[in-house]
Amino acid sequence: MKQTAIDALKRLRSFKIKSSVWDDLPYTRRAAVLVTLFRNSGGDLGSILTIRASSLSTFSGQAALPGGKADDINETTYQVARRETHEEIGLTSDDDALRSQGYAMDYLTTLPAYMSRNLLAVQPSIAYLRPINAPSIDDICSEHYNNRIFPHDFYSSFNHKTDLPGIIDSHAFSDSTEVQEVFSVPVNKFLYDNPKYYTGKPVDWGGLTWNQHWFKVIRRHKAIGEVGWLSVWGLTANILVDTAIIGYDQQPAMPHRQKGQFGDEEILRALHELGKLPEERNKKADLNIQFKEVFGKDSPLLSLRSM
Structure with missing residues (x-):
C-alpha cells in the first residue's frame, strides 16, 4: 500500500466528533451511509459506491454510497450503515461471518451529519475493508x-476488471431491489478538478x-x-470530498467549503430547534423548504455550505 494511503487511514482513524444532532432527531429523520475504503489494485484507497436501481422512488439511477434510513x-449510525450495506451489496454486517469469508472490517470514524435533499440527517461512517491476512488498522x-x-494472496483478492474487492464480486447483489451496479473510485480523485472529469458550480x-x-x-x-x-x-460527492480532505490532509483544488467545515450539523440543529424536522415527514414541505424564510435572509447559516 502506498504511504499516502497509509497516512490517510491514520488521519481518518484519529478524526473525532464530539456529538451529533443525529442522536437527538426522531429516527424517521435519521439515515447513514458507509464509506467502505479498501486497498485497490494500484495501492491507493478506493471507495465502494453503487448505482441505485431505476425502480426506487427517490434518487433512482444515481451514484450513492451504500446506506439508508434507520429502522x-x-x-x-454505524449499525444502520452496516445493515444497509449488507442489504444492498451483500457485504455482511456480522463480523464473524465476514471473517469466515476471509475479510475483516475495521471501523475508522464517523463524520458529522449531512443534510439530504429530503431533509434527512445523513451521517457517514468510514471503515476499512481488508483481507484477514492483511495488516489491521491497529497494526x-x-x-x-x-x-x-502484503501476503501474495492479498493481491489476488481483487477483481482487476472492476477493481473491487473479490468479496463484493462474489455476492449476487443483483438480488437487491435497491442496487443495479457496484463500482469503486480512488478517494484522492475527489481532491482534483481535472476538466475532463470534473465540473462544478454554485x-x-x-x-x-x-x-x-x-x-x-x-x-x-x-x-x-x-x-x-x-x-x-450531490451529497455523495460532498461526503467523499470531505473524506479525502481529512484523509489526505489536503484542500481540494475546486471551491468547496470553508476550511474545517464538514457536514451540516449547525443547519440541522437549527431546523430541529425550530420544529422543522418532526417525526412525521411531509415530503412536499421538506422538498420545498425556503431556508431564507426559516432562518431569516441575513442568517449566517445560509452560507455555511459555501466558501
Whole structure:
C-alpha cells in the first residue's frame, strides 16, 4: 500500500466528533451511509459506491454510497450503515461471518451529519475493508508498523476488471431491489478538478448556497452500448470530498467549503430547534423548504455550505 494511503487511514482513524444532532432527531429523520475504503489494485484507497436501481422512488439511477434510513430509535449510525450495506451489496454486517469469508472490517470514524435533499440527517461512517491476512488498522497505527510487504494472496483478492474487492464480486447483489451496479473510485480523485472529469458550480436551494460537484468516473465494466462513465455528484460527492480532505490532509483544488467545515450539523440543529424536522415527514414541505424564510435572509447559516 502506498504511504499516502497509509497516512490517510491514520488521519481518518484519529478524526473525532464530539456529538451529533443525529442522536437527538426522531429516527424517521435519521439515515447513514458507509464509506467502505479498501486497498485497490494500484495501492491507493478506493471507495465502494453503487448505482441505485431505476425502480426506487427517490434518487433512482444515481451514484450513492451504500446506506439508508434507520429502522428504529436504538440503531447507531454505524449499525444502520452496516445493515444497509449488507442489504444492498451483500457485504455482511456480522463480523464473524465476514471473517469466515476471509475479510475483516475495521471501523475508522464517523463524520458529522449531512443534510439530504429530503431533509434527512445523513451521517457517514468510514471503515476499512481488508483481507484477514492483511495488516489491521491497529497494526497500521502502531508505532512499530513499517509498511511490510502484503501476503501474495492479498493481491489476488481483487477483481482487476472492476477493481473491487473479490468479496463484493462474489455476492449476487443483483438480488437487491435497491442496487443495479457496484463500482469503486480512488478517494484522492475527489481532491482534483481535472476538466475532463470534473465540473462544478454554485447552486441555490431556498436561499441556501453551496458549491455543487460532478465527478465523472470511468466505467470499468460495461456492456456494449452502455455509457462509458458514471457521474458522482450531490451529497455523495460532498461526503467523499470531505473524506479525502481529512484523509489526505489536503484542500481540494475546486471551491468547496470553508476550511474545517464538514457536514451540516449547525443547519440541522437549527431546523430541529425550530420544529422543522418532526417525526412525521411531509415530503412536499421538506422538498420545498425556503431556508431564507426559516432562518431569516441575513442568517449566517445560509452560507455555511459555501466558501
